[in-house]
Amino acid sequence: xxxxxxxxxxxxxxxxxxxxxxxxxxxxxxxxxxxxxxxxxxxxxxxxxxxxxxxxxxxxxxxxxxxxxxxxxxxxxxxxxxxxxxxxxxxxxxxxxxxxxxxxxxxxxxxxxxxxxxxxxxxxxxxxxxxxxxxxxxxxxxxxxxxxxxxxxxxxxxxxxxxxxxxxxxxxxxxxxxxxx
Amino acid sequence: xxxxxxxxxxxxxxxxxxxxxxxxxxxxxxxxxxxxxxxxxxxxxxxxxxxxxxxxxxxxxxxxxxxxxxxxxxxxxxxxxxxxxxxxxxxxxxxxxxxxxxxxxxxxxxxxxxxxxxxxxxxxxxxxxxxxxxxxxxxxxxxxxxxxxxxxxxxxxxxxxxxxxxxxxxxxxxxxxxxxxxxxxxxxxxxxxxxxxxxxxxxxxxxxxxxxxxxxxxxxxxxxxxxxxxxxxxxxxxxxxxxxxxx
Numbered sequence: 001x002x003x004x005x006x007x008x009x010x011x012x013x014x015x016x017x018x019x020x021x022x023x024x025x026x027x028x029x030x031x032x033x034x035x036x037x038x039x040x041x042x043x044x045x046x047x048x049x050x051x052x053x054x055x056x057x058x059x060x061x062x063x064x065x066x067x068x069x070x071x072x073x074x075x076x077x078x079x080x081x082x083x084x085x086x087x088x089x090x091x092x093x094x095x096x097x098x099x100x101x102x103x104x105x106x107x108x109x110x111x112x113x114x115x116x117x118x119x120x121x122x123x124x125x126x127x128x129x130x131x132x133x134x135x136x137x138x139x140x141x142x143x144x145x146x147x148x149x150x151x152x153x154x155x156x157x158x159x160x161x162x163x164x165x166x167x168x169x170x171x172x173x174x175x176x177x178x179x180x181x
Numbered sequence: 182x183x184x185x186x187x188x189x190x191x192x193x194x195x196x197x198x199x200x201x202x203x204x205x206x207x208x209x210x211x212x213x214x215x216x217x218x219x220x221x222x223x224x225x226x227x228x229x230x231x232x233x234x235x236x237x238x239x240x241x242x243x244x245x246x247x248x249x250x251x252x253x254x255x256x257x258x259x260x261x262x263x264x265x266x267x268x269x270x271x272x273x274x275x276x277x278x279x280x281x282x283x284x285x286x287x288x289x290x291x292x293x294x295x296x297x298x299x300x301x302x303x304x305x306x307x308x309x310x311x312x313x314x315x316x317x318x319x320x321x322x323x324x325x326x327x328x329x330x331x332x333x334x335x336x337x338x339x340x341x342x343x344x345x346x347x348x349x350x351x352x353x354x355x356x357x358x359x360x361x362x363x364x365x366x367x368x369x370x371x372x373x374x375x376x377x378x379x380x381x382x383x384x385x386x387x388x389x390x391x392x393x394x395x396x397x398x399x400x401x402x403x404x405x406x407x408x409x410x411x412x413x414x415x416x417x418x419x420x421x422x423x424x425x426x427x428x
Contacts, residue, residue: 171195
C-alpha cells in the first residue's frame with residue numbers, strides 16, 4: 001500500500017467508511033497486537049487492548065494530522081497508551097512470570113521478508129538487541145512497562161543515579177543507531 | 182544560558198522522551214524547553230527514536246475472532262442487529278396475532294362443542310325424564326297400554342287418564358329431513374285438534390319416548406295422530422300421517 005492510499009484510507013475512516021477501516025485493520029493489526037502483547041504479556045488482555053486501539057482509531061481518525069508524522073507511530077502510540085492503562089488497571093493481579101524478564105522480549109526475530117520501508121525500525125530492533133542487558137532492561141521497563149526512573153530503581157533495587165545513567169546511555173546508543181540507519 | 186545551567190536539563194531529555202522522567206522533574210524541563218531551541222531539537226530527535234521503539238516490536242497476528250468482534254462493534258453491524266430485532270418483533274407480533282386468532286377459533290369451536298354437549302345433555306335429560314314418566318305410568322293402576330301398529334311405525338301409547346299423563350313409545354319411525362319434525366295431534370270427539378308437541382326420533386335409540394303435552398285434560402280427547410310437519414310445527418296437520426291411536 002502506498003502512502004497516498006494510506007492517507008485516503010484514513011480520510012475515509014474519518015468519514016465513517018467501514019471498509020477503509022477494516023483495510024487499515026488488516027494492514028496494521030499485527031503491529032498493534034505485537035505491541036499490546038509485548039506490554040501486557042497476556043493474549044486475552046492484549047486482544048482487548050488491540051480492539052480498544054482500533055475502536056479509538058475509528059472514533060478519532062479525524063484527529064490524525066499527516067503533517068505531524070507517519071500514521072503507524074501515531075496508531076502505535078494510541079496502542080501503547082491503551083495497553084499501559086490496561087496494565088495499570090490489572091496491576092492488582094499477579095504479574096505474568098516473565099514480566100520482569102525483558103531479556104525474553106527481544107529474543108524473537110521479526111519476519112525478514114518485510115518491505116523496504118521497515119528497514120529503519122529493523123535497525124532500531126537490532127540496536128535494542130545489541131544493548132547491554134542492564135541497559136535493555138531499563139528501556140523495557142521504561143517504555144514497555146510505563147515505569148518512571150524512580151519506579152525502575154525500586155523494582156530493580158538499583159540506585160536512582162544508576163538507573164538514570166543506564167537509561168541515558170541506552171538512549172544515546174539507540175539514537176546513534178537510528179541516525180546511522 | 183550558561184552551560185552549567187543547561188546540562189542538567191539536557192541529561193533529562195532522553196528520560197523525558199521515553200516517558201520515564203519522574204513527575205516532579207517534568208515541569209522544570211518543560212519550562213526550559215520553552216526557551217531552549219537546541220534542547221527542543223534534541224527532544225524531537227529522541228521522539229523519533231521512541232516512535233521507532235514502538236515499531237521495533239515484532240508483529241503478532243491476533244486471533245481471527247478479534248476482527249469479527251471488532252466488526253460487530255461497527256455501526257453497520259449495529260444497524261443490522263436492529264432490523265433483525267425489529268423483524269423478530271414483527272414476527273412476534275404476527276405470531277401473537279395468529280395466537281389470538283387461534284384462541285378465538287378455539288373458543289368458538291369450544292363453545293360449539295359445549296353447545297353440542299349441552300344439547301346432547303338436554304336430550305339425555307329429556308330421555309331420562311321420559312323414561313321416568315314411563316316408569317311412573319307403569320306403576321299406575323289406571324294405566325292403559327294401547328298398541329300402535331300398521332302404517333309406518335309401531336309401539337304403544339301409555340295412557341293414564343287418572344293422572345292426565347300420556348306417553349308414546351315408538352319404534353321404526355321413518356327418517357326425517359333436517360327441516361322436518363313429528364307433530365302430535367290431540368283430537369277431540371268433535372274433530373277439533375290441539376297440538377300435543379313436536380319430536381324427532383331419539384338418535385341411536387331403538388325406541389323413541391315422547392311425553393304428550395296435553396293443553397287440556399287428556400280425557401277431553403278421543404285419539405291422537407302424528408304427522409310429519411315442517412320444523413317448528415304447524416297450526417293444523419299439513420304433512421303425511423305416520424300413525425294414529427284411538428283411546
